[in-house]
Amino acid sequence: MQNEVELTPEAAVRAVMRDILGLSEEQVAGFTAETELFGALPELDSMAVAGLLTELEDRLDIMIDDDEVDGELFETFGNLVVFAEMKVTG
Amino acid sequence: MTLAPAFVSYEFADRKEFCLSFAASSSRRVMLVPPLFDEMNRMRKMLVDVMRSLHALNISSLLPDLPGTNESLIALERVTLADWKAAVQACAEQHDISHIASFRGGTLAVADIAAASHWLFSPIKGATLIRTMLRTRIASDRESGLTTSLAELTARAETGPLELAGNVISPDLFAQLSAADITTMPDQRIVRLESDSKPSDVQIAGSALWLRAEPDDDLAMSAAFAQDIAGWIGQ
Numbered sequence: 001m002q003n004e005v006e007l008t009p010e011a012a013v014r015a016v017m018r019d020i021l022g023l024s025e026e027q028v029a030g031f032t033a034e035t036e037l038f039g040a041l042p043e044l045d046s047m048a049v050a051g052l053l054t055e056l057e058d059r060l061d062i063m064i065d066d067d068e069v070d071g072e073l074f075e076t077f078g079n080l081v082v083f084a085e086m087k088v089t090g
Numbered sequence: 091m092t093l094a095p096a097f098v099s100y101e102f103a104d105r106k107e108f109c110l111s112f113a114a115s116s117s118r119r120v121m122l123v124p125p126l127f128d129e130m131n132r133m134r135k136m137l138v139d140v141m142r143s144l145h146a147l148n149i150s151s152l153l154p155d156l157p158g159t160n161e162s163l164i165a166l167e168r169v170t171l172a173d174w175k176a177a178v179q180a181c182a183e184q185h186d187i188s189h190i191a192s193f194r195g196g197t198l199a200v201a202d203i204a205a206a207s208h209w210l211f212s213p214i215k216g217a218t219l220i221r222t223m224l225r226t227r228i229a230s231d232r233e234s235g236l237t238t239s240l241a242e243l244t245a246r247a248e249t250g251p252l253e254l255a256g257n258v259i260s261p262d263l264f265a266q267l268s269a270a271d272i273t274t275m276p277d278q279r280i281v282r283l284e285s286d287s288k289p290s291d292v293q294i295a296g297s298a299l300w301l302r303a304e305p306d307d308d309l310a311m312s313a314a315f316a317q318d319i320a321g322w323i324g325q
Contacts, residue, residue, distance in 0.1 A: 007287050015285040016301070018285070019285060019297060019298035019301045019302075020298075020301045020302065020303075022297060022302060022306065043302075043303045044303075045303055046226065046229030046230065046232075046233065047128075047226050047229070047255070047303065048301070048302075048303050049225075049229065050222050050223075050225035050226040050228075050229060050255075051222055051300070051301045052301070053222075053225060054218055054221050054222040054225065055298075055301060057218075057221075058214070058218060059286070059287070059288075066228070066239050066240055
């Protein structure tokens with residue numbers, strides 16, 4: 001069995017976005033803190049957001065409460081990364 | 091000409107349930123147990139691509155419908171995880187299956203078949219599936235102007251059937267899934283995507299198709315799955 005590798009929150013968010021949107025590694029590497037998400041990317045509908053939250057919980061071993069999730073969280077890639085980092089450091 | 095799958099069946103609870111089947115000339119065969127709920131829809135094309143690739147490697151494969159899904163005559167509302175486990179076991183016995191490849195939530199349905207060899211792709215807890223479906227329900231409620239919460243919907247699901255992301259789930263199925271943890275099988279090979287850092291026996295490059303907004307495929311990944319399954323079954 002191969003051992004678990006620690007993933008940075010940013011790498012995890014990037015990997016999940018790549019999986020949800022079906023992008024290449026190069027495309028998702030081009031995401032910056034200002035890259036717009038919800039509203040700008042049609043694939044990112046409410047069902048995809050539900051999957052995104054659960055997948056981040058799973059990959060980063062965190063729990064996300066209902067009241068932590070608002071529209072602002074998904075506005076930009078940077079917002080999502082900051083949130084993930086905050087959750088991981090507790 | 092493209093190879094067409096055949097339909098066969100297995101008997102469970104006095105009904106016949108369909109299986110998609112690709113029969114090869116060798117005696118090597120594997121049963122594929124699909125993901126659950128919407129993940130199944132998004133990954134079914136990928137699973138059938140795996141079956142075609144397995145056929146090209148001279149391995150027969152079988153993809154059963156779980157009771158309450160696809161062409162099944164029973165309503166999902168009347169089905170439990172215990173039924174899925176018993177159905178998969180019945181299918182394995184009736185089709186003389188010793189090797190089982192299960193995917194995502196499908197890994198929860200094979201947990202009682204200790205005698206078989208298991209190839210498990212990206213196994214997940216039932217609670218993870220439930221949580222995603224609850225969130226989808228909350229999002230669709232919000233779009234209709236209703237405010238619901240994980241706690242409130244969980245309480246409702248415990249006492250009566252609840253519609254979650256298009257699936258009507260009974261309190262028994264909800265409770266059994268919520269409690270269903272990833273089990274360790276005596277003879278298992280854990281397979282994960284390269285982007286997934288959790289412990290595995292092998293990592294395969296490919297796409298997390300269960301996260302996509304629409305059903306999609308990944309032919310290179312399906313071919314790599316078939317190659318890995320072939321190596322795992324052996325001669």
